[in-house]
Amino acid sequence: MSDKNKKLFSDFPPVSTEQWMERVTADLKGADFDKKLVWKNLTGINFQPCYNIENKITQLKNTGENSQSLVNYRSVAVQTAEAGNKLAIKAVEEGINGIIFHLNGNVSVEALLGGIDLEITTVSFEIAEGAVAFTKDLVSYAKKSNLKGYINTGIISNYVTTGSFDENQVEVAVELVKLTANYPNFKAITVSGTEYLDSGANQVQEIAYTLNSLVFLVEKLKEKGVAVQDVFNNLNFQLAIGLEYFVEISKFRAFNNLLAEVAAKYGVAEYSNTITAKTSIWSKSITDAETNLLRCTTEAMSAILGNVDGVLIDAYDKEFKNPSDFSSRIAGNITTVLREESYFGKVSNPVDGSYYIEEVSSKIADKALELFKAIETEGGFYTAFENETIQQQIADIRLQKLKLISQRRTPMVGINKYPNLMETVDIDLLSKGGADNSKVLTPRRASLEIEAMRRVTEQLVADTNVRPIVQLASYGNLNMRKARAAFAYDFIGVSGFDVHQEESFASAEIAATESAKSNSNVVVICSSDQDYDETAVNFIKAFRAINTDKVLLLAGAPKNMDELTEAGLDGVVNMRSDVLVTLAAIQKKVQKTLKSLEV
Missing domain, CATH: 3.20.20.240 (Methylmalonyl-CoA mutase)
Structure with a gap:
């Protein structure tokens, strides 16, 4: 057979679903397949990560044709x-x-x-x-x-x-x-x-x-x-x-x-x-x-x-x-x-x-089709809207979407992830938050609540003429401190604060002393779990001995949270942190500190 008639990829043997699953299971190293690789959409549909010739598909009819005169x-x-x-x-x-x-x-x-x-x-x-x-x-x-x-x-x-x-x-x-x-x-x-x-x-x-x-x-x-x-x-x-x-x-x-x-x-x-x-x-x-x-x-x-x-x-x-x-x-x-x-x-x-x-x-x-039939069975569109069935069903999904955005599980560039820290935004453009009327539908941006949080920062800047500074104080394990500093930079940047690039110190003691004396309003400790176990408590105590006003955070998920909080830690930022809850708490303390300085 000539090469031009040769089937594409014919040199490679087909891989069965069973073989693929065996390899994936090994690569996952015990992690849950469904949680790691199966996409769960808010439509209630789960999407598998791989399809091949073994999968049976039913092609829908009447799906339309590509418009030649778009x-x-x-x-x-x-x-x-x-x-x-x-x-x-x-x-x-x-x-x-x-x-x-x-x-x-x-x-x-x-x-x-x-x-x-x-x-x-x-x-x-x-x-x-x-x-x-x-x-x-x-x-x-x-x-x-x-x-x-x-x-x-x-x-x-x-x-x-x-x-x-x-x-x-x-x-x-x-x-x-x-x-x-x-x-x-x-x-x-x-x-x-x-x-x-x-x-x-x-x-x-x-x-x-x-x-x-x-x-x-x-x-x-x-x-x-x-x-x-x-x-x-x-x-x-x-x-x-x-x-x-x-x-x-x-x-x-x-x-x-x-x-x-x-x-x-x-x-x-x-x-x-x-x-x-x-x-x-x-x-x-x-x-x-x-x-x-x-x-x-x-x-x-x-x-x-x-x-x-x-x-x-x-x-x-x-x-x-x-x-x-x-x-x-x-x-x-x-x-x-x-x-x-x-x-x-x-x-x-x-x-x-x-x-x-x-x-x-x-x-x-x-x-x-299932939902369509359910609405028709209940009396149809007008009845379902008049008794607010449609509005409530949409509200349930909307709240789930907003929660995923607030938890940053649904990333939105420039909104809850990868903020443009060089950008200034007119306070009048920012929303004061979502105010939904349960009786009607209100088209809106998904970002309204995050905009409202950003608006608080811009109002604080307007009132005090100071944009709060965030210092990322890192020490210890090189890879982990850089990774956590990058995460904190991205996470807190959503607030509109002036987040400075990571500042590395030779030890936890030096990092605590220097960051406590700096002109920052918020300090984020960035290091590895092992370093936290060994030095985080002493870092916080040394920091608080010098400064009691600054917001002190830790990037990560330490096991001894109660002990750290008792020592003077204000909170943590990690993959499980809710961006609205966490940043609102930071803003509240910074507001209190800056306004007390005005008096």
Whole structure:
């Protein structure tokens, strides 16, 4: 056989699951396989670390196809028709092929869309009032063009964020379906699921509740005489994109699969909906905000591989100011690069047939279908929202997510790990903390509580004109002291304190004496467990003999904690420390010390 016909890796013998497990078990040296290697997601699904030909997979049907005409959206806030038109034309010149106009009040369609080629550019509209009148003008203006896009009146999103369902919106939807009947590529009904994920829900909940709300709308429109086929042909779904890359890919695939099942129950075999994916609010930060660019990139990748029709990437600085020309341009360039240079959306979907992706998709679909049926059994979407079942289920997941973030088990760069210590943040930009209303959904950043803690530091700096200094006093075993100093640097840096680089001393006695006399407000002892056993108590006593005001911490998990606390240790920082609880305690003592010096 010629080399060109030789199968890839044919020189290597296949490895069975049994052989792989034997090797892994040996390498783990007694550690628990499930705890170390099995990923437990908050959807209630466990993901195995390895898949091979021995694993049986069930490939979902109707998972969608990679969009060959992927829409790269940009949001345009319309103050006046002329100003909105200018921004839209600029976006098109910058390579954007889809505009989402946010309308407040009546505007001239001709003035808004003048100079925009509707054969090439997709135009969509977010409009809360006057949708019928606007759409009449729109279809009159579009005439025989291939109008593409959607209109979103907020029929679902307004309900879940305010708690009040506007029945008039159903009448509006009926009229919009009639008005756009000659434009099959323009969708008159938008069902939003972004509010679920952005309020802390998991992917299973986002899928299930979105489909529950769809059934609710279908029934409402049927009562008004709209044919079910017309409803499904007029649907645009707007879903958020989270940070769990592979799970998000699978989420969109599972959603398409379950949508087909719901349609089939209504006797609809073929339909033409669209899915617009939007980067989430939940995952964004205002500290080290440029990191949002990386988050947006992976989010866009997972959405495109999940077979969406359009992607809306928010500017990285949107969470704390009006996006600049630069940040808007960069956001649009992300999808352009993925589509034109990385060939996302230009080839057959590369994730199809992947054992991992197929299994995750199947498991998410099964879980989402189970939850969907449970909500329908209890009376459906409206009943479940009115009695706060949906809100409570999301709140349970949100609290679990926030706990994992606070414990740093879910790392978020620039938020709870790897803070940018060179950065200064305006106190007015920082949140005062999350205040959730149990009756409605409130889209929010996951970082609000950590921002509130950072705000305390910035307020302290404003009040005292002093940014607290943290000294990392290390001695003893070289490897361990450096590792623990690096950990403490990262951990405490989240607070906004001025954390200095590790300062090494020849002995514990010298470290205690010098750090007690330094100008630092917080001192962290950094060494090995053996060194702590031998010298930590004496270090603390020597330190406290010189200084009783400073916060004294230890990096690690000593066994004799009671003895160390009695000697004068304020606390420890280690892998099990809760960043909010620990840093709040540090702030409290530093505040007391600095304010006493002012008197």
